[in-house]
Amino acid sequence: MGKESELKLLGTAASPFVNRVQFALNLKSIKYEYIEENLACKSELLLTSNPVHKKVPVLLIADQTPICESQIIVEYLDEIQPDLNQLLPSDPLDRANCRFWATYIDTKVRSLNHPCRKTTRKEGQEAIKKQMMEAAQVLEEAFIKSSNGKAYFGGDQVGYLDVILGSLITWIKFIDGLNDFNTFDEARVPQLAKWAKHIASHEALKSATPGYETLTSFYDMLNIYRPPYK
Numbered sequence: 001m002g003k004e005s006e007l008k009l010l011g012t013a014a015s016p017f018v019n020r021v022q023f024a025l026n027l028k029s030i031k032y033e034y035i036e037e038n039l040a041c042k043s044e045l046l047l048t049s050n051p052v053h054k055k056v057p058v059l060l061i062a063d064q065t066p067i068c069e070s071q072i073i074v075e076y077l078d079e080i081q082p083d084l085n086q087l088l089p090s091d092p093l094d095r096a097n098c099r100f101w102a103t104y105i106d107t108k109v110r111s112l113n114h115p116c117r118k119t120t121r122k123e124g125q126e127a128i129k130k131q132m133m134e135a136a137q138v139l140e141e142a143f144i145k146s147s148n149g150k151a152y153f154g155g156d157q158v159g160y161l162d163v164i165l166g167s168l169i170t171w172i173k174f175i176d177g178l179n180d181f182n183t184f185d186e187a188r189v190p191q192l193a194k195w196a197k198h199i200a201s202h203e204a205l206k207s208a209t210p211g212y213e214t215l216t217s218f219y220d221m222l223n224i225y226r227p228p229y230k
């Protein structure tokens, strides 16, 4: 690797999108310097390197050129370090399929699970749970097709979708806990539930996963805590 060898990652420990990039960096044994951002008071470096969205993660390569958006960063890492744990498959059609599901996960699943998701009505909560249940069912089918009876979306080794969805598991479980729900219910989505357990114990993800306290304080910082409905 040339100038890619000096990488800096602007992040926030509680962000699943930052954790996603860290997961990919770990899988690929790429060294980087981590810079913690305070999203309540964004640094000049963040504002100038991601002026469009002003969000983390941002990957800065050696000359400070920024790359924004977690999916794009993960793809970039896969391209600069293809020999170690290749994430996207080589077949163009399989790649397109992976990107389709990645978009589904980051739009549909993330919006249902977003910590800022607010509904003050019990019916609203129930509707969201129902939609999350349906989304999990859809992902169960996608997993069965993609994994071909193996442990991961990527087959025998961690693939792109394992990174994309794997990095959201901690937040999904955290929000589930507040809402008395279980997205990865073994009775409803047995294969997905088994996958979630398996990937969560993967060292490269474990070391990129924030603890419960980090999630709680981030959630509190968003100032949206409400007790779960009973």
Ligand SMILES: N[C@@H](CCC(=O)N[C@@H](CS)C(=O)NCC(=O)O)C(=O)O
Pocket (backbone or CB within 6 Å): 012, 014, 015, 016, 017, 039, 054, 055, 056, 057, 068, 069, 070, 071
């Ligand atoms: N689509 C973006 C989402 C990144 C994102 O939402 N980052 C949040 C932290 S989890 C952020 O920086 N929020 C700051 C803000 O909204 O001002 C990605 O995949 O990188």
